[in-house]
Amino acid sequence: MSFSTIIQTIRDATANSGTATSAEKAQLVEACNGLVTALETPEQKLTSLCFGPVRALIIRLGIDIHLFDVATAALKKGESLNMQQLSDETKCEALLIRRLIRVLIDMNHFREVDQDVFQPLPEVALFSTTSPISQAMIQFTNTLQHMFQLPAYFEARGYQSPTDAFDGPFQFVTGTKLHVFEWLASNPRYQHANDVTMSLRTKLASQEKWFDIYPLEQHLAATPPSETFLVDVGGGVGHHSIALKERYTQLPGKIVVQDIAPVIDGISSMPEGIEAMTHDFFEPQPCRNAKIYFVGHILHDWPDKQAKTILENIRNAMAPESVLLLDEPLLPERDVTFLPAVMDLVMMSQFSSLERTEHQFRELLDSVGLELVKVWESSNTMSGQSIIEVRRRR
Ligand SMILES: C[S@@+](CC[C@H](N)C(=O)[O-])C[C@H]1O[C@@H](n2cnc3c(N)ncnc32)[C@H](O)[C@@H]1O
Numbered sequence: 001m002s003f004s005t006i007i008q009t010i011r012d013a014t015a016n017s018g019t020a021t022s023a024e025k026a027q028l029v030e031a032c033n034g035l036v037t038a039l040e041t042p043e044q045k046l047t048s049l050c051f052g053p054v055r056a057l058i059i060r061l062g063i064d065i066h067l068f069d070v071a072t073a074a075l076k077k078g079e080s081l082n083m084q085q086l087s088d089e090t091k092c093e094a095l096l097i098r099r100l101i102r103v104l105i106d107m108n109h110f111r112e113v114d115q116d117v118f119q120p121l122p123e124v125a126l127f128s129t130t131s132p133i134s135q136a137m138i139q140f141t142n143t144l145q146h147m148f149q150l151p152a153y154f155e156a157r158g159y160q161s162p163t164d165a166f167d168g169p170f171q172f173v174t175g176t177k178l179h180v181f182e183w184l185a186s187n188p189r190y191q192h193a194n195d196v197t198m199s200l201r202t203k204l205a206s207q208e209k210w211f212d213i214y215p216l217e218q219h220l221a222a223t224p225p226s227e228t229f230l231v232d233v234g235g236g237v238g239h240h241s242i243a244l245k246e247r248y249t250q251l252p253g254k255i256v257v258q259d260i261a262p263v264i265d266g267i268s269s270m271p272e273g274i275e276a277m278t279h280d281f282f283e284p285q286p287c288r289n290a291k292i293y294f295v296g297h298i299l300h301d302w303p304d305k306q307a308k309t310i311l312e313n314i315r316n317a318m319a320p321e322s323v324l325l326l327d328e329p330l331l332p333e334r335d336v337t338f339l340p341a342v343m344d345l346v347m348m349s350q351f352s353s354l355e356r357t358e359h360q361f362r363e364l365l366d367s368v369g370l371e372l373v374k375v376w377e378s379s380n381t382m383s384g385q386s387i388i389e390v391r392r393r394r
Contacts, residue, residue: 023380053144058103059127060141063134065090067100068127071110071120083116132203135196142190147349149173161348163303168352180301180350185262195263198297199239207385209243210296210327213378214387219291219323220252228290229253233281233314234298237267238274240327241294245271256287281310285317293318296327301351304364311368318392326388329355330375340384361388369393 001009013020013028020028040048062068070089074081086101087094101118104110109127110118127134146169153162153169162168170180184191201207219229232241235257245255251273258264258279267276279286281298293314299307314324331340344355356364362372369392376387 055103055107056137056141056144058100059107059137061100062104063127063129063137065092066129067092067097068124068134069129071124072128075120075122075124080113080117080119082118086118132196132200135193136200138190138193139197142193143346143350146170146173147345150345150349161354162352163305165303165306165352169349170351181260185260191262191266195237195266198236201239201297203239208378208380209247210240210294210325210385210387211244211247213385214325214376214389216248220248227253228256228287230255230292230294231285231287231290232257232294232296233279233285233310234259234295236263238270238276240296241274242271245274253291256290258287281313282306283313285313288317289319290317290322293322293324294327295324297329299326299328299364300347300355301353303351303353307364308368311365311370315368315370315392320392320394322392324370324390326361326390327385328361328388330361330386330388331355331357333357333359337384358388365390366393 010032017025017028067086067090070086071081083094083097083101086092086097090097092100098116101110105112105118107123108121109123110120113119125131127137149172150169153172156172166177166179170183171177174183176183178186184194229251230241230244230253232238232255235241236259238257241255241257245251255274256277257267257270257274258277258281260280261278264276264278270276277286285293295310295314298310302310311324318324329340329343331344336344340355347353347355354360358372358375365372370390371393373389373391376389378385
Protein backbone atom coordinates (compact mmCIF):
# COMPACT_ATOMS: atom_id res chain seq x y z
CA MET A 1 0.00 0.00 0.00
CA SER A 2 1.40 3.42 -0.92
CA PHE A 3 1.98 5.98 1.83
CA SER A 4 -0.54 8.35 0.28
CA THR A 5 -3.19 5.60 0.59
CA ILE A 6 -2.15 4.94 4.21
CA ILE A 7 -2.38 8.66 5.03
CA GLN A 8 -5.82 8.89 3.42
CA THR A 9 -6.97 5.77 5.34
CA ILE A 10 -5.87 7.36 8.63
CA ARG A 11 -7.70 10.59 7.72
CA ASP A 12 -10.84 8.60 6.87
CA ALA A 13 -10.56 6.73 10.18
CA THR A 14 -10.28 10.08 11.99
CA ALA A 15 -13.38 11.42 10.23
CA ASN A 16 -15.36 8.24 10.99
CA SER A 17 -13.97 7.56 14.46
CA GLY A 18 -17.33 8.33 16.07
CA THR A 19 -18.85 5.21 14.54
CA ALA A 20 -16.16 2.83 15.87
CA THR A 21 -16.89 0.49 18.79
CA SER A 22 -14.82 0.96 21.98
CA ALA A 23 -12.77 -2.11 21.09
CA GLU A 24 -12.10 -0.74 17.60
CA LYS A 25 -11.22 2.65 19.04
CA ALA A 26 -8.74 1.06 21.45
CA GLN A 27 -7.14 -0.91 18.61
CA LEU A 28 -6.90 2.22 16.44
CA VAL A 29 -5.25 4.17 19.26
CA GLU A 30 -2.79 1.33 19.85
CA ALA A 31 -2.00 1.12 16.12
CA CYS A 32 -1.52 4.90 15.86
CA ASN A 33 0.65 4.98 18.98
CA GLY A 34 2.82 2.26 17.45
CA LEU A 35 3.09 4.33 14.27
CA VAL A 36 4.05 7.45 16.22
CA THR A 37 6.71 5.53 18.14
CA ALA A 38 8.15 4.22 14.87
CA LEU A 39 8.12 7.62 13.14
CA GLU A 40 9.24 9.98 15.89
CA THR A 41 12.74 11.42 15.70
CA PRO A 42 14.83 11.26 18.89
CA GLU A 43 14.15 15.00 19.41
CA GLN A 44 10.40 14.45 19.10
CA LYS A 45 10.60 11.53 21.54
CA LEU A 46 12.46 13.69 24.04
CA THR A 47 9.87 16.43 23.68
CA SER A 48 6.88 14.16 24.13
CA LEU A 49 8.49 12.27 27.01
CA CYS A 50 9.70 15.25 29.01
CA PHE A 51 7.21 17.94 28.10
CA GLY A 52 4.06 15.83 27.56
CA PRO A 53 3.22 15.92 31.30
CA VAL A 54 3.28 19.73 31.15
CA ARG A 55 -0.06 19.51 29.33
CA ALA A 56 -1.57 17.90 32.42
CA LEU A 57 -0.11 20.65 34.61
CA ILE A 58 -1.54 23.41 32.42
CA ILE A 59 -4.97 21.78 32.57
CA ARG A 60 -4.58 21.56 36.33
CA LEU A 61 -3.72 25.27 36.53
CA GLY A 62 -6.74 26.03 34.33
CA ILE A 63 -8.94 24.06 36.75
CA ASP A 64 -7.45 25.90 39.75
CA ILE A 65 -8.24 29.34 38.31
CA HIS A 66 -11.70 28.21 37.02
CA LEU A 67 -10.66 28.94 33.46
CA PHE A 68 -12.70 25.98 32.21
CA ASP A 69 -15.81 27.09 34.13
CA VAL A 70 -15.61 30.50 32.46
CA ALA A 71 -14.93 28.89 29.07
CA THR A 72 -17.77 26.37 29.45
CA ALA A 73 -20.25 29.16 30.23
CA ALA A 74 -19.10 31.02 27.09
CA LEU A 75 -19.24 27.79 25.06
CA LYS A 76 -22.89 27.32 26.06
CA LYS A 77 -23.69 30.86 24.89
CA GLY A 78 -21.66 30.39 21.70
CA GLU A 79 -19.41 33.31 22.65
CA SER A 80 -15.69 33.91 22.37
CA LEU A 81 -13.66 35.45 25.18
CA ASN A 82 -10.94 38.05 24.97
CA MET A 83 -7.90 37.95 27.18
CA GLN A 84 -9.06 40.77 29.43
CA GLN A 85 -12.41 39.05 30.06
CA LEU A 86 -10.58 35.81 30.91
CA SER A 87 -8.21 37.70 33.18
CA ASP A 88 -11.06 39.51 34.98
CA GLU A 89 -13.16 36.40 35.46
CA THR A 90 -10.33 34.13 36.61
CA LYS A 91 -8.46 36.79 38.63
CA CYS A 92 -5.35 35.67 36.78
CA GLU A 93 -2.90 38.14 35.27
CA ALA A 94 -3.56 38.64 31.53
CA LEU A 95 0.04 37.82 30.58
CA LEU A 96 -0.16 34.56 32.52
CA ILE A 97 -3.47 33.70 30.81
CA ARG A 98 -1.82 34.25 27.44
CA ARG A 99 1.08 31.96 28.39
CA LEU A 100 -1.19 29.16 29.60
CA ILE A 101 -3.72 29.40 26.80
CA ARG A 102 -1.08 28.87 24.11
CA VAL A 103 -0.74 25.28 25.29
CA LEU A 104 -4.51 24.88 25.51
CA ILE A 105 -4.88 26.11 21.94
CA ASP A 106 -2.40 23.46 20.82
CA MET A 107 -4.50 20.92 22.73
CA ASN A 108 -7.71 21.95 20.91
CA HIS A 109 -9.38 23.47 23.94
CA PHE A 110 -9.56 26.90 22.35
CA ARG A 111 -9.35 28.35 18.87
CA GLU A 112 -7.57 31.67 18.49
CA VAL A 113 -10.12 33.58 16.37
CA ASP A 114 -8.20 36.86 16.54
CA GLN A 115 -5.24 38.18 18.46
CA ASP A 116 -6.09 37.65 22.15
CA VAL A 117 -9.62 36.45 21.30
CA PHE A 118 -10.36 32.82 22.05
CA GLN A 119 -13.27 30.60 21.11
CA PRO A 120 -13.80 27.77 23.62
CA LEU A 121 -14.13 24.33 22.02
CA PRO A 122 -16.26 21.46 23.45
CA GLU A 123 -13.23 19.88 25.17
CA VAL A 124 -13.26 22.66 27.82
CA ALA A 125 -16.42 21.25 29.44
CA LEU A 126 -14.48 18.13 30.44
CA PHE A 127 -12.48 20.18 32.91
CA SER A 128 -15.16 22.39 34.43
CA THR A 129 -15.42 22.03 38.21
CA THR A 130 -18.55 19.86 38.11
CA SER A 131 -17.07 17.38 35.64
CA PRO A 132 -15.72 14.26 37.40
CA ILE A 133 -12.80 14.25 34.96
CA SER A 134 -11.60 17.58 36.42
CA GLN A 135 -11.55 15.98 39.88
CA ALA A 136 -9.54 13.05 38.51
CA MET A 137 -7.16 15.60 36.99
CA ILE A 138 -6.65 17.18 40.43
CA GLN A 139 -6.06 13.77 41.95
CA PHE A 140 -3.63 12.53 39.31
CA THR A 141 -1.62 15.75 38.86
CA ASN A 142 -1.07 15.63 42.61
CA THR A 143 0.15 12.05 42.27
CA LEU A 144 2.37 13.02 39.33
CA GLN A 145 4.11 15.65 41.45
CA HIS A 146 5.02 12.91 43.91
CA MET A 147 6.12 10.51 41.18
CA PHE A 148 8.51 13.09 39.75
CA GLN A 149 10.40 12.86 43.05
CA LEU A 150 10.94 9.10 42.80
CA PRO A 151 14.54 9.48 41.58
CA ALA A 152 15.36 11.56 44.70
CA TYR A 153 13.57 9.04 46.94
CA PHE A 154 15.46 6.03 45.58
CA GLU A 155 18.77 7.89 45.60
CA ALA A 156 18.29 8.61 49.30
CA ARG A 157 16.74 5.30 50.39
CA GLY A 158 18.28 2.74 48.03
CA TYR A 159 16.81 1.09 45.00
CA GLN A 160 14.23 -1.28 46.44
CA SER A 161 10.45 -1.37 46.52
CA PRO A 162 9.10 0.54 49.54
CA THR A 163 6.97 -1.56 51.90
CA ASP A 164 6.29 0.80 54.81
CA ALA A 165 2.86 2.40 54.31
CA PHE A 166 3.78 5.16 56.75
CA ASP A 167 7.29 5.94 55.52
CA GLY A 168 7.48 5.68 51.74
CA PRO A 169 7.82 8.00 48.74
CA PHE A 170 4.64 9.94 49.63
CA GLN A 171 5.91 10.84 53.09
CA PHE A 172 9.43 11.48 51.74
CA VAL A 173 8.15 13.97 49.16
CA THR A 174 5.48 15.74 51.18
CA GLY A 175 7.37 15.76 54.49
CA THR A 176 4.28 14.47 56.29
CA LYS A 177 4.15 11.61 58.77
CA LEU A 178 0.55 10.92 57.80
CA HIS A 179 -0.66 8.03 55.67
CA VAL A 180 -2.20 9.17 52.38
CA PHE A 181 -5.74 8.54 53.66
CA GLU A 182 -5.06 10.60 56.82
CA TRP A 183 -3.53 13.33 54.69
CA LEU A 184 -6.60 13.31 52.42
CA ALA A 185 -8.88 13.61 55.44
CA SER A 186 -7.12 16.84 56.39
CA ASN A 187 -7.26 18.21 52.81
CA PRO A 188 -10.95 18.42 51.84
CA ARG A 189 -10.27 19.44 48.24
CA TYR A 190 -8.13 16.35 47.63
CA GLN A 191 -10.48 14.13 49.64
CA HIS A 192 -13.31 15.24 47.36
CA ALA A 193 -11.18 14.72 44.24
CA ASN A 194 -10.25 11.24 45.47
CA ASP A 195 -13.87 10.26 46.24
CA VAL A 196 -15.09 11.47 42.84
CA THR A 197 -12.22 9.75 41.03
CA MET A 198 -13.03 6.47 42.77
CA SER A 199 -16.71 6.70 41.91
CA LEU A 200 -15.75 7.24 38.26
CA ARG A 201 -15.05 3.52 38.19
CA THR A 202 -18.75 2.77 38.12
CA LYS A 203 -19.60 5.66 35.78
CA LEU A 204 -17.15 5.30 32.90
CA ALA A 205 -18.55 3.42 29.92
CA SER A 206 -15.27 1.48 29.64
CA GLN A 207 -15.68 0.09 33.17
CA GLU A 208 -17.79 -2.99 33.74
CA LYS A 209 -19.84 -3.43 36.87
CA TRP A 210 -18.44 -6.19 39.09
CA PHE A 211 -21.77 -8.02 39.06
CA ASP A 212 -21.57 -8.22 35.26
CA ILE A 213 -18.37 -10.23 35.68
CA TYR A 214 -19.24 -12.30 38.77
CA PRO A 215 -22.39 -14.48 38.55
CA LEU A 216 -24.35 -12.96 41.44
CA GLU A 217 -27.58 -14.83 40.66
CA GLN A 218 -26.47 -17.85 42.70
CA HIS A 219 -26.71 -15.72 45.87
CA LEU A 220 -29.99 -13.95 45.15
CA ALA A 221 -32.27 -16.79 46.21
CA ALA A 222 -30.66 -16.91 49.62
CA THR A 223 -32.78 -18.91 52.03
CA PRO A 224 -33.12 -17.86 54.70
CA PRO A 225 -32.28 -14.27 53.74
CA SER A 226 -29.29 -13.08 55.74
CA GLU A 227 -29.64 -9.87 57.68
CA THR A 228 -26.72 -8.48 55.72
CA PHE A 229 -26.49 -9.52 52.08
CA LEU A 230 -23.33 -7.61 51.25
CA VAL A 231 -20.72 -5.61 53.11
CA ASP A 232 -18.90 -3.14 50.87
CA VAL A 233 -15.64 -2.87 52.84
CA GLY A 234 -13.89 0.47 52.24
CA GLY A 235 -16.73 1.19 49.83
CA GLY A 236 -16.08 4.94 49.52
CA VAL A 237 -19.28 6.88 48.94
CA GLY A 238 -21.07 3.65 48.03
CA HIS A 239 -20.96 3.82 44.22
CA HIS A 240 -20.64 0.05 43.74
CA SER A 241 -23.45 -0.67 46.19
CA ILE A 242 -25.75 1.95 44.73
CA ALA A 243 -25.17 0.50 41.23
CA LEU A 244 -25.92 -2.98 42.62
CA LYS A 245 -29.13 -1.83 44.25
CA GLU A 246 -30.21 -0.07 41.05
CA ARG A 247 -29.75 -3.33 39.13
CA TYR A 248 -31.20 -5.67 41.79
CA THR A 249 -33.94 -3.85 43.66
CA GLN A 250 -34.92 -6.96 45.69
CA LEU A 251 -31.88 -8.32 47.49
CA PRO A 252 -32.20 -10.93 50.25
CA GLY A 253 -30.81 -8.66 52.98
CA LYS A 254 -29.36 -5.19 53.37
CA ILE A 255 -26.15 -3.74 52.00
CA VAL A 256 -23.70 -2.06 54.37
CA VAL A 257 -21.19 0.43 52.94
CA GLN A 258 -18.24 0.92 55.27
CA ASP A 259 -15.52 3.54 55.16
CA ILE A 260 -13.66 5.93 57.42
CA ALA A 261 -15.51 8.88 59.01
CA PRO A 262 -14.34 11.63 56.59
CA VAL A 263 -15.86 9.65 53.71
CA ILE A 264 -19.03 8.39 55.43
CA ASP A 265 -19.72 11.85 56.91
CA GLY A 266 -19.70 13.26 53.39
CA ILE A 267 -22.62 11.03 52.29
CA SER A 268 -25.87 13.01 52.40
CA SER A 269 -28.27 10.14 51.68
CA MET A 270 -28.34 6.51 50.64
CA PRO A 271 -31.02 4.59 48.72
CA GLU A 272 -33.30 2.44 50.87
CA GLY A 273 -31.71 -0.87 51.78
CA ILE A 274 -28.17 0.54 51.96
CA GLU A 275 -26.67 1.53 55.28
CA ALA A 276 -23.57 3.73 55.48
CA MET A 277 -21.37 2.76 58.43
CA THR A 278 -18.16 4.24 59.77
CA HIS A 279 -15.75 1.37 60.15
CA ASP A 280 -11.97 1.11 60.14
CA PHE A 281 -11.03 -2.11 58.34
CA PHE A 282 -8.04 -2.53 60.65
CA GLU A 283 -10.53 -3.17 63.47
CA PRO A 284 -12.65 -6.35 63.88
CA GLN A 285 -15.45 -6.52 61.28
CA PRO A 286 -18.78 -5.83 63.07
CA CYS A 287 -21.01 -7.29 60.31
CA ARG A 288 -20.74 -11.01 60.82
CA ASN A 289 -21.99 -13.86 58.60
CA ALA A 290 -22.86 -11.67 55.62
CA LYS A 291 -23.48 -13.50 52.37
CA ILE A 292 -20.87 -11.43 50.52
CA TYR A 293 -17.94 -9.30 51.61
CA PHE A 294 -16.96 -7.05 48.72
CA VAL A 295 -13.50 -5.48 48.64
CA GLY A 296 -12.97 -3.08 45.74
CA HIS A 297 -9.55 -1.59 45.04
CA ILE A 298 -8.57 -1.75 48.71
CA LEU A 299 -5.78 -4.31 48.95
CA HIS A 300 -3.75 -2.59 46.24
CA ASP A 301 -3.57 0.45 48.55
CA TRP A 302 -1.71 -1.52 51.19
CA PRO A 303 1.54 -3.48 51.43
CA ASP A 304 1.25 -7.14 52.53
CA LYS A 305 1.51 -6.36 56.27
CA GLN A 306 -1.67 -4.25 56.33
CA ALA A 307 -3.40 -6.24 53.55
CA LYS A 308 -3.15 -9.31 55.79
CA THR A 309 -4.78 -7.50 58.72
CA ILE A 310 -7.65 -6.29 56.51
CA LEU A 311 -8.20 -9.84 55.23
CA GLU A 312 -7.93 -11.41 58.69
CA ASN A 313 -10.63 -9.09 60.03
CA ILE A 314 -12.96 -10.09 57.20
CA ARG A 315 -12.11 -13.77 57.51
CA ASN A 316 -12.97 -13.73 61.22
CA ALA A 317 -16.45 -12.37 60.42
CA MET A 318 -17.18 -14.79 57.55
CA ALA A 319 -19.52 -17.73 57.94
CA PRO A 320 -18.32 -20.96 56.26
CA GLU A 321 -20.64 -20.21 53.32
CA SER A 322 -19.78 -16.49 53.06
CA VAL A 323 -17.93 -15.41 49.97
CA LEU A 324 -15.30 -12.70 49.73
CA LEU A 325 -15.12 -10.97 46.37
CA LEU A 326 -12.01 -9.00 45.47
CA ASP A 327 -12.46 -6.41 42.76
CA GLU A 328 -8.76 -5.68 42.56
CA PRO A 329 -6.46 -5.02 39.61
CA LEU A 330 -4.83 -8.31 38.64
CA LEU A 331 -1.50 -8.06 36.86
CA PRO A 332 -0.70 -10.79 34.35
CA GLU A 333 2.59 -12.59 35.04
CA ARG A 334 3.96 -11.19 31.77
CA ASP A 335 3.09 -8.84 28.89
CA VAL A 336 1.72 -6.18 31.24
CA THR A 337 0.39 -3.20 29.27
CA PHE A 338 1.24 0.45 29.95
CA LEU A 339 -1.63 1.53 32.21
CA PRO A 340 -1.50 -1.39 34.71
CA ALA A 341 2.31 -1.11 34.78
CA VAL A 342 2.03 2.60 35.60
CA MET A 343 -0.75 2.08 38.15
CA ASP A 344 1.56 -0.33 39.98
CA LEU A 345 4.09 2.51 40.24
CA VAL A 346 1.34 4.92 41.34
CA MET A 347 0.51 2.50 44.16
CA MET A 348 4.18 2.35 45.03
CA SER A 349 4.67 6.12 45.16
CA GLN A 350 1.46 6.89 47.05
CA PHE A 351 1.03 3.91 49.34
CA SER A 352 4.33 1.94 49.33
CA SER A 353 2.03 -0.69 47.91
CA LEU A 354 1.68 -2.67 44.69
CA GLU A 355 -0.61 -4.21 42.09
CA ARG A 356 -0.53 -7.99 42.53
CA THR A 357 -0.46 -10.98 40.21
CA GLU A 358 -2.71 -14.01 40.78
CA HIS A 359 0.26 -15.80 42.28
CA GLN A 360 0.84 -12.95 44.76
CA PHE A 361 -2.88 -12.93 45.67
CA ARG A 362 -2.86 -16.70 46.26
CA GLU A 363 0.12 -16.38 48.60
CA LEU A 364 -1.42 -13.43 50.45
CA LEU A 365 -4.79 -15.16 50.90
CA ASP A 366 -3.19 -18.44 51.83
CA SER A 367 -1.16 -16.76 54.58
CA VAL A 368 -4.37 -15.72 56.38
CA GLY A 369 -6.40 -18.93 56.01
CA LEU A 370 -8.33 -17.90 52.91
CA GLU A 371 -8.55 -19.74 49.62
CA LEU A 372 -8.65 -18.29 46.13
CA VAL A 373 -11.51 -20.27 44.54
CA LYS A 374 -11.69 -18.75 41.10
CA VAL A 375 -10.75 -15.72 39.05
CA TRP A 376 -13.82 -14.58 37.11
CA GLU A 377 -12.64 -12.81 33.99
CA SER A 378 -14.62 -10.25 32.05
CA SER A 379 -15.92 -11.52 28.72
CA ASN A 380 -14.74 -8.18 27.35
CA THR A 381 -11.07 -8.97 26.80
CA MET A 382 -10.30 -5.26 26.30
CA SER A 383 -11.41 -4.37 29.83
CA GLY A 384 -8.93 -6.67 31.59
CA GLN A 385 -11.21 -6.59 34.66
CA SER A 386 -11.71 -9.62 36.86
CA ILE A 387 -13.27 -10.60 40.17
CA ILE A 388 -11.44 -12.91 42.54
CA GLU A 389 -13.72 -15.26 44.48
CA VAL A 390 -12.41 -16.24 47.90
CA ARG A 391 -13.72 -18.53 50.67
CA ARG A 392 -12.55 -19.48 54.13
CA ARG A 393 -10.20 -22.42 53.95
CA ARG A 394 -11.93 -25.46 55.41
C1 LIG B 1 -9.17 3.14 46.31
S1 LIG B 1 -10.56 3.56 47.27
C2 LIG B 1 -11.69 2.30 46.79
C3 LIG B 1 -13.12 2.68 46.96
C4 LIG B 1 -14.14 1.63 46.48
N1 LIG B 1 -14.05 0.41 47.25
C5 LIG B 1 -13.95 1.32 45.02
O1 LIG B 1 -13.78 0.17 44.65
O2 LIG B 1 -14.02 2.26 44.21
C6 LIG B 1 -10.04 3.06 48.87
C7 LIG B 1 -11.06 3.34 49.95
O3 LIG B 1 -10.55 2.81 51.19
C8 LIG B 1 -10.97 3.69 52.20
N2 LIG B 1 -10.17 3.47 53.42
C9 LIG B 1 -8.90 3.84 53.64
N3 LIG B 1 -8.50 3.47 54.86
C10 LIG B 1 -9.55 2.86 55.44
C11 LIG B 1 -9.75 2.24 56.70
N4 LIG B 1 -8.76 2.18 57.60
N5 LIG B 1 -10.96 1.68 56.95
C12 LIG B 1 -11.95 1.73 56.02
N6 LIG B 1 -11.82 2.31 54.79
C13 LIG B 1 -10.64 2.87 54.51
C14 LIG B 1 -10.76 5.05 51.58
O4 LIG B 1 -11.41 6.08 52.28
C15 LIG B 1 -11.31 4.81 50.17
O5 LIG B 1 -12.69 5.08 50.11
